[in-house]
Amino acid sequence: MFSMLMHIGDIAYSTGYLIKWELYMQVLNEMKIGTNLPIVLNQGNHERDFPHSGAGSNLYPGSHDSGGECGRCTSLRFPSPTNLTYDESGYYSVIHGSSTIIMLNSETKMDSTSPQYQFLEDTLQKVDRNRTPWVIVCSHRPMYYVYYKGGNIDPTFQVIEDLLFTYNVNIFIGAHVHNTFLSYPVYQGLNNDNGIYHMGVGNGGAQLDVVGNSSNTPSWVSFQHYYYNNYYY
Secondary structure (H helix, E strand, C coil): CCCCCCECCCCCCCCCHHHHHHHHHHHHCCCCECCCCCEEEEEEEECCCCHHHHHHHCCCCCCCCCCCCCCCCCHHCCCCCCCCCCCCCCEEEECCCCEEEEEEECCEEEECCCHHHHHHHHHHHHCCCCCCCCEEEECCCEEEEEEEEEEEEHHHHCHHHHHHHCCCCEEECCCCCEEEECCEEEECCEECCEEEEEEEEECCCCCCCCCCCCCCCCCEEEECCCCCCCCCC
């Protein structure tokens, strides 16, 4: 039995067409998600990105991917558990069972001088590993991902890798790239027993992204697939 649903961004894919939000919320209501089953989520480019729309979308200033929603449709339907709404920040943390779950906003800056980086560092410092031995970090855009050329590491998000490694984060979950993969423990592009497991869960969205083959798959990839299937790791 599942105890919570985690949605890693690109939620309704409405991109400004509000009827898609209504249809999506109808499905959630029919499945009792948000009532009988709690849901936590973070926003992706199709919820937040739009030019001149504030600090919640300053990493890709030329993107129109939200169709003008600018995070408002998300924040009104799924109130943030912090004093900042999704359209203002989009990052927060929750404790669920034996896990601390940190939801990041991949559409706003997370370099070492950014408020989001400071939030992440402060949150990791305060984790009580006796209470929550598992620490999971989620971001719509991934740090590690696979595609037809093999595997790649996005330097935009690798800026937090040292921080995650220092505080022994167990799992990093990303989406955005439309396939699924699981890594071995990895750090700075190399297999490392003390590293972080990376998961890609983007195979529930739009057109799928082909993965590579055995000749170009990096050693840190444990599993990869690009079909619309359900996988339970």
